[in-house]
Every structure is written in structure tokens, then in C-alpha cells.
Amino acid sequence: MIVPRYTREIPQRMRLEAAECKDCNFISFPPRRICPECGTTEFTKIRLKPEGTILTYTIEHVAAEAFATEVPFAVGIIETNEGARLTAQIVDCTPDEIAIGKEVELATRRIQKEGHAGILQYGYKAILKR
Amino acid sequence: MREVYIIGLGMTRFGELWAQSLRDLFAEAALGAIKDSTMVHIDSVYIGAMSPGLFVGQEHIASLMSDYAGFNGVPATHIESACASGGLAFRQAYIEVASGLSDVVMAGGVEKMNDGADATYALASAADQEYEAFHGVTFPGLYAMMARAHMHHHGTTREQLAEVAVKNHLHGTKNPRAQFKMTVSIDQVINATPVAEPLGLLDCSPVTDGAAAVILATKEIAQKSGKPLVKVKASAHATDQIALHSRKDLSSLPAVGTAAQKAYKEANIKPEDLDLIEIHDCFTIAELIVMEELQVVKRGQSGPAVSAGFSRFDGQLPINISGGLKSKGHPVGATGVAQIIEIVEQLRNEAGERQIANARLGMAQNMGGSGGSCVIHILEGES
Numbered sequence: 001m002i003v004p005r006y007t008r009e010i011p012q013r014m015r016l017e018a019a020e021c022k023d024c025n026f027i028s029f030p031p032r033r034i035c036p037e038c039g040t041t042e043f044t045k046i047r048l049k050p051e052g053t054i055l056t057y058t059i060e061h062v063a064a065e066a067f068a069t070e071v072p073f074a075v076g077i078i079e080t081n082e083g084a085r086l087t088a089q090i091v092d093c094t095p096d097e098i099a100i101g102k103e104v105e106l107a108t109r110r111i112q113k114e115g116h117a118g119i120l121q122y123g124y125k126a127i128l129k130r
Numbered sequence: 131m132r133e134v135y136i137i138g139l140g141m142t143r144f145g146e147l148w149a150q151s152l153r154d155l156f157a158e159a160a161l162g163a164i165k166d167s168t169m170v171h172i173d174s175v176y177i178g179a180m181s182p183g184l185f186v187g188q189e190h191i192a193s194l195m196s197d198y199a200g201f202n203g204v205p206a207t208h209i210e211s212a213c214a215s216g217g218l219a220f221r222q223a224y225i226e227v228a229s230g231l232s233d234v235v236m237a238g239g240v241e242k243m244n245d246g247a248d249a250t251y252a253l254a255s256a257a258d259q260e261y262e263a264f265h266g267v268t269f270p271g272l273y274a275m276m277a278r279a280h281m282h283h284h285g286t287t288r289e290q291l292a293e294v295a296v297k298n299h300l301h302g303t304k305n306p307r308a309q310f311k312m313t314v315s316i317d318q319v320i321n322a323t324p325v326a327e328p329l330g331l332l333d334c335s336p337v338t339d340g341a342a343a344v345i346l347a348t349k350e351i352a353q354k355s356g357k358p359l360v361k362v363k364a365s366a367h368a369t370d371q372i373a374l375h376s377r378k379d380l381s382s383l384p385a386v387g388t389a390a391q392k393a394y395k396e397a398n399i400k401p402e403d404l405d406l407i408e409i410h411d412c413f414t415i416a417e418l419i420v421m422e423e424l425q426v427v428k429r430g431q432s433g434p435a436v437s438a439g440f441s442r443f444d445g446q447l448p449i450n451i452s453g454g455l456k457s458k459g460h461p462v463g464a465t466g467v468a469q470i471i472e473i474v475e476q477l478r479n480e481a482g483e484r485q486i487a488n489a490r491l492g493m494a495q496n497m498g499g500s501g502g503s504c505v506i507h508i509l510e511g512e513s
Contacts, residue, residue, distance in 0.1 A: 009260060030260070030261060036376075055380060056275040056278045056380050058267075058271045058275050058278060058326045058327055058328075058329075059324070059326065060267070061324045062250060062268065062270065062325050062326070063250065063266055064251040064254055064268065066251075066266075067266040072324075073266060075265060075267045075271055076275070077375045077380065078375075085375040085376060086375055087265050087267055087374070088265055089265055095327070100279075111264065111265060123264070
């Protein structure tokens with residue numbers, strides 16, 4: 001990955017920074033310049049609490065080359081307790097433990113690795129609450 | 131706005147066409163369309179292609195395709211809207227003729243997906259790279275998540291998903307241009323190699339090489355061509371947020387519903403007036419959700435309808451009589467144009483073994499990504 005892009009994405013990948021619309025309170029993750037709900041351009045920067053619920057999920061068996069050694073792995077759509085949505089891997093569990101409606105925590109984990117000398121790309125992954 | 135007619139059709143066989151390059155494929159389809167139309171001159175050409183840059187390392191393809199199709203000097207434009215690129219190229223050609231700017235315009239589509247590229251990576255670039263693909267989710271994975279949501283909210287079953295593939299493969303056996311002309315059983319679909327659960331290999335459209343092209347013209351030119359008259363009765367286009375997770379209802383495809391409502395209004399018809407539909411069945415779940423968005427069945431009722439034979443060739447509303455993307459193949463940029471070709475052949479009564487009796491009104495529904503874009507055309511046979 002290009003270094004400036006990696007740097008740009010750190011606030012979201014590592015700190016879950018989002019934008020809350022000052023008008024309608026809709027939360028955009030990642031932050032946007034224009035609220036998709038009401039069209040206003042004024043936001044408050046917030047940090048999402050690293051907790052949420054699984055809305056849907058899949059078990060990936062055929063991945064792009066960067067993830068080829070990790071299959072099978074689970075990916076889901078998580079709604080945080082504030083109502084923001086994101087896509088993340090669901091880890092530290094077997095596929096049959098995952099279900100729609102289960103609660104998760106978001107933890108910082110390695111997402112991708114670029115060979116032996118490239119950037120280690122960290123970001124959020126979901127872990128089932130036990 | 132002027133009335134616009136389709137006067138020429140050309141397409142390659144779909145498949146793993148190792149002997150043909152990107153330019154060979156397009157030239158074959160373009161020449162076919164020119165020959166079918168009997169035109170000697172076109173005013174411009176629009177070419178749909180999702181990602182020749184990632185698939186074969188080639189950009190600036192509008193000029194390249196135009197050059198090798200024998201249109202040197204003619205205005206040529208590359209249109210990209212992921213898997214809806216072909217449908218959108220058709221719409222741009224339609225707009226150019228309807229507006230009065232040109233009288234004869236070609237709309238084509240092409241993709242060369244089997245030249246060694248990481249197709250899973252290339253296709254995932256139609257998703258949100260930074261917030262979906264970064265986490266390892268694939269295209270089958272996005273539709274698998276829609277399938278899981280649809281099963282959860284509407285009680286859709288694994289068997290009902292499989293029925294879509296069974297039907298489309300049955301239809302594809304009668305299409306000489308189809309990539310996979312074999313039937314499959316429900317058991318084979320359910321027990322196929324898993325790709326992104328609950329979807330398996332036989333829920334997924336294949337990776338395909340191919341091209342398709344059509345020629346659009348004014349009514350006056352269409353009448354002179356001597357071809358059965360097929361008119362573009364509606365052309366509609368809509369977009370949605372690109373990331374699936376942004377969608378309020380994960381078992382829906384709102385861009386399809388929006389485009390469909392526009393198309394029905396423009397054509398002044400109701401869903402039940404349609405005689406056949408080509409649906410963008412990139413995955414089995416896509417055909418089910420699209421049926422609901424097109425309002426040919428009620429929300430949540432697509433699974434039972436398919437199981438009951440509603441959309442089979444001998445059912446109430448034949449869907450994907452060509453074999454769909456599933457059996458015919460899915461060279462992404464060419465798909466939207468190939469759908470148009472199937473509808474026109476049906477309306478011309480030239481579909482051979484696949485012919486639907488008394489077909490007069492047909493729809494082609496083409497979409498990009500996980501529903502971030504959708505293009506719908508309604509065509510009418512006038513002869």
C-alpha cells in the first residue's frame with residue numbers, strides 16, 4: 001500500500017474516528033463532507049466505541065491473493081452501538097459460533113502484510129463477546 | 131426526444147476464449163452488429179468495460195477498440211460502471227440518438243477476464259476498496275451477506291437459491307453462445323465447492339471472456355433497414371451508496387427499485403405487462419432480490435416464486451431465458467449489451483429454440499457492484 005494512503009486511513013483503522021452530523025445526528029464512518037441523510041456539512045468528530053452487533057456475515061473460501069493463505073475466514077457487517085456500520089473480519093471463533101444478532105467487540109489486529117519488508121497494515125477485527 | 135430503435139446485433143461466444151484478445155473480441159462483436167444492421171456508417175461508439183486496466187493492463191480502450199473495429203476517426207467513449215458498464219454504454223448511445231445529436235450509434239461491451247489477472251481482486255475493486263476489500267471481503271462475499279440477510283428476514287431457503295441456478299442452467303442449454311451449456315441439480319448446487327457461504331461455486335456467475343455490440347438508430351433509419359422494429363421504450367439509471375454496509379436493508383437493492391420505477395413510468399407500463407426479463411444474476415441471490423425490486427413478486431416472495439416455476443421458460447414470466455449470467459457467462463463489461471441482444475432476438479422472433487411465444491415487451495436489468503448502480507431498459511417489438 002502507498003504510504004500516504006496508509007497514513008491517511010489511520011484515524012479510522014486505529015481509532016474508529018467518525019463524523020456525527022450536527023443537524024440530524026447521523027453517524028458517518030468513515031467521515032464524509034456531506035451528510036448522506038440530510039445534506040448538511042457540519043459535523044462533530046467522534047470516536048466509535050469498539051462494540052457492536054453482527055447484521056450479516058459470510059465465510060470466505062476464495063479470497064484475493066493478499067488473503068489467500070487465510071481462508072476460510074469470516075467477514076461480517078457490524079453495527080456499532082452508536083448506529084454506525086462497518087465491514088470487518090470476525091475472528092477468534094469457529095464459523096458455527098457466528099450468528100446474526102450476536103454482539104462483538106472491535107479489536108486492533110493485523111489485516112494485511114506486504115511481504116517481509118513492507119507495511120504491516122493494522123485495523124479493526126470483530127471478536128464475539130463471550 | 132426522438133424515438134430510438136435497435137437495428138443491429140453482434141456478439142461473440144462467451145467462455146474462456148484463449149485464442150482471442152480484448153481487441154479481437156470487440157472487433158468480432160462490432161462487425162457482427164454492423165453486418166446485421168446493414169449500415170455502412172456509424173456516427174459514434176460507446177464501449178462498456180469494467181477494468182481492462184486490471185484484467186489485461188490496457189487503458190484508453192475506446193480508441194483501441196474503435197481502431198480495430200474499423201471505425202478510425204469516429205468518436206469513441208469508454209463507459210465504466212463496474213458490471214453495469216455495458217448497460218450504461220447502451221444508455222449513453224440511446225441518449226445520443228434520442229437527443230438528435232447523432233442518427234446511428236453503436237453500443238458495445240467487452241471484457242477479457244481469463245488472461246491471468248487476479249480476477250477476484252479485480253472484481254473486488256468495484257466495492258469500496260478502503261472499507262470493504264481492505265478487510266478481505268470478495269464480491270461473492272458481499273452477495274453472500276445479502277443472501278444471509280434475506281434468509282434471516284424473509285425465510286428464503288438454500289434450496290430456493292439453488293433453484294435460480296438450476297433454472298438458468300436449464301435455459302442456457304438452448305443458447306449456443308453460452309459458456310456452460312449443462313444442466314445442474316439442486317443437490318449439485320448445494321453441495322458445490324463453497325465460495326462465500328452460503329454461496330457455492332454454482333451460485334456464482336463464471337469468469338468469462340466475451341463481447342457484444344448493438345446499433346441504435348432513428349425510426350426512419352430503422353424502417354429502411356428492413357429489420358423487425360424494436361424500440362427502446364424506456365431507459366433508466368440509478369445509483370446507491372457503494373458500500374453494502376451503508377445500505378439500511380441489507381436484503382435489498384434500492385438502486386434497482388429506483389431505476390425500475392423510473393422505467394415503468396417512462397414506458398407507461400406495469401410490471402405484469404412484461405413478457406420476459408433478463409436479470410443481472412451475478413449470484414443466485416441477486417436474481418431473487420432483483421425480482422422483488424422490479425415488483426414482479428412481493429418483497430420476500432421471490433424464493434417461493436422461483437421454486438414454483440414462475441420464472442421458468444414455461445412459467446408466468448420467463449426470466450433469464452438466455453441462461454443468464456450464471457450459464458451464459460459474465461464478461462462484466464459485455465453483459466449489459468448481451469442482455470439487450472437476448473431481448474431483441476426474442477422480440478424479433480429470432481431466438482430459435484429459446485423463443486418465447488408472442489413476446490412483445492422485454493426488460494434488461496444490469497447492475498454494478500453490490501448494487502451501487504443499476505441500468506434498466508424496456509424494449510418493445512413493433513412488428
